[in-house]
Amino acid sequence: MGISVGIVGVGQFGQHFVQLFRDHPNVNRVAICDLKPERLAACARKFGINETYSSLDEICRSDLDALAIFTQHWLHAQHAIQAMEAGKHVLSAVPPAYGRTPEEALEWCDRLVETVKRTGQIYMLAETTYYRPETMFCRKKAAEGAFGQFVYAEGEYFHDMSHGLYEVLRNRWGAEFGPDKTGDPPMFYPTHSTSGIISVMKARMVEVSAMGYVQPNDDWFRTDTIWRNPFCNQVALFRMSNGAIARICEFRRIGHVGREGFRIYGTEASFEWDVSGAKWVTKAGWEFVDPTVARDPLPEPLASNLGGHGGSHAYIVHEFVSACNEGRLPAINVWEAVRYFAPGVVAHQSAMRDGELLKIPDWGDPPS
Known part of the structure; x- marks a missing residue:
């Protein structure tokens, strides 16, 4: 087969x-x-x-x-x-x-x-954060009920423009690139920061209030481009369908190493993940954890070549191939995909309206 x-x-x-x-x-x-x-x-x-x-x-x-x-x-x-x-x-x-x-x-x-x-x-x-070991670790903890009830989460995608983004975008546009093509909204690229939280909680984002940061004299993020976007950084506060609150940051001008990450807090325990590493936190204390122990098995030779973005590439390929061979829905099917993406789009709408609270559309659950 x-x-x-x-x-x-x-x-x-x-x-x-x-x-x-x-x-x-x-x-x-x-x-x-x-x-x-x-x-x-x-x-x-x-x-x-x-x-x-x-x-x-x-x-x-x-x-x-x-x-x-x-x-x-x-x-x-x-x-x-x-x-x-x-x-x-x-x-x-x-x-x-x-x-x-x-x-x-x-x-x-x-x-x-x-x-x-x-x-x-x-x-x-092909969302990479979903298959990072930290996300797998948290999904398994959630399945055990170790978090208790989810109450709050934070996610971020930090990618400063100086970390190759100018070149990437110029190359993507090729001969069509010009001053009118710069500065698309950071929240139009939200899936690295939303997917971990949504997949662990198994809850969708239902409404949002967001704001944006305007860099003084910014020559890249401007309102006279095809995107009409002045914001280099955007912050959004979401209400989740399970009652929890989530804060998402999409930053393109930030004095920080590149980062895709999240933190999740529950009534019984929490998961914190920052540049110092991953930590499991309870009411009694905290400890560093090695999320790679939670990785699912893979066939060889993929198990020996996980690829980039935290070793997520091999898992993306394996899940897609397996779903096609087995004729089943993949983990990140189209209904899940739009639940990762649409919250960012509506967050940008909110930021352009000075933080107006907006409902997020939903396309329902996949067929069972």
């Missing part, structure tokens, strides 16, 4: 997944696709891939079972929909959708969910 997979977009991020798919014991064929002939050829040589395609249209006409989409982030939803309508299962890089306005971004969420329902294809979001 095995599936065939095509990887669409083999740039800086997509290349990290080629070897993992190639080496998975339940993948029997791997193809790659990229618009740039030189990059496509170099990737094919590096990983020994013989099947290549020069466009999404071309690879959608193939007989491959599934496509892993690693294209520009504002094209993820469009490309995922095109692939599913061509009969392909889809793994999509984050975020699942995007838009020049919050309304457009939420409309793409509508279309994504509708396409999954209509086509019956499998959709999975």
Whole structure:
């Protein structure tokens, strides 16, 4: 039993997944696709891939079972929909959708969910925080009831612009890049900071009040761009469906190492995770913990090559391949994916309205 997979977009991020798919014991064929002939050829040589395609249209006409989409982030939803309508299962890089306005971004969420329902294809979001060992550790503690009742959580994605983001965004736009393309809203990229909290609590975010920080004389985050966004940093306070409160920070100008992380507090125990490490805290005291002991098993050779983002890449590949082979919903299915993404979009709306409390739309639970 095995599936065939095509990887669409083999740039800086997509290349990290080629070897993992190639080496998975339940993948029997791997193809790659990229618009740039030189990059496509170099990737094919590096990983020994013989099947290549020069466009999404071309690879959608193939007989491959599934496509892993690693294209520009504002094209993820469009490309995922095109692939599913061509009969392909889809793994999509984050975020699942995007838009020049919050309304457009939420409309793409509508279309994504509708396409999954209509086509019956499998959709999975490649969210890395979900498969970090700290998140696995907390999910297991939650399953044991060790937290008690959840009361509060904090999550953050700190990625200062000086840590490569200028170059990344210029490269993504290519020849289309210009001053009007800079400064998209930080909260439009929220899944690294929301997914850990949502997946551990098994609760969704239902309403939000948010505010933004405007850097004086900022030449990147400005209201005269296609995004009309003045905020380099945004902070949001959410009410969860279980009654807990969560605070999320999306910062792009911050004197801090790059970080995806969270802290979760319950009535009986809490989990704190910062630059000093991970700690389990109770009413009696606290101790450092090693979350890697909570990692789920993986088949070889993936177990010996976990990949980046805290060793999450191998787990993303394995879950997607397993879901496709078994014909089941993946852990981060489309209904879960939009619950990670939509809260950030509405938080940006709130910040643009000076903190107005707004309801967050929901697309329901996946079919049982």
